[in-house]
Amino acid sequence: MRTSEEDQQAILEAAEYALPIQRQASQDQEAEMKKKLVEEGMELTEPDLEPFRKAVEPVYEKWAPEIGQELVDKVKNFQY
Numbered sequence: 001m002r003t004s005e006e007d008q009q010a011i012l013e014a015a016e017y018a019l020p021i022q023r024q025a026s027q028d029q030e031a032e033m034k035k036k037l038v039e040e041g042m043e044l045t046e047p048d049l050e051p052f053r054k055a056v057e058p059v060y061e062k063w064a065p066e067i068g069q070e071l072v073d074k075v076k077n078f079q080y
Contacts, residue, residue: 003011034044064072 038044060072060076
């Protein structure tokens with residue numbers, strides 16, 4: 001069964017609408033679970049992401065000409 005263009009558009013619009021809601025729900029759940037783990041005695045650490053960002057720069061430089069700088073910038077600036 002093929003989906004009509006209209007149905008495809010409706011699905012894409014629904015996904016676009018739901019995405020930020022789902023991301024917020026995931027962040028809320030993560031914060032709740034971290035709090036619960038700390039309350040149970042677990043020590044949580046947060047990694048310093050800067051060394052990882054620097055390490056991946058050559059990958060961005062290599063692939064930017066092929067996939068486009070716009071996509072690379074979206075990945076680099078993604079906020080979750």
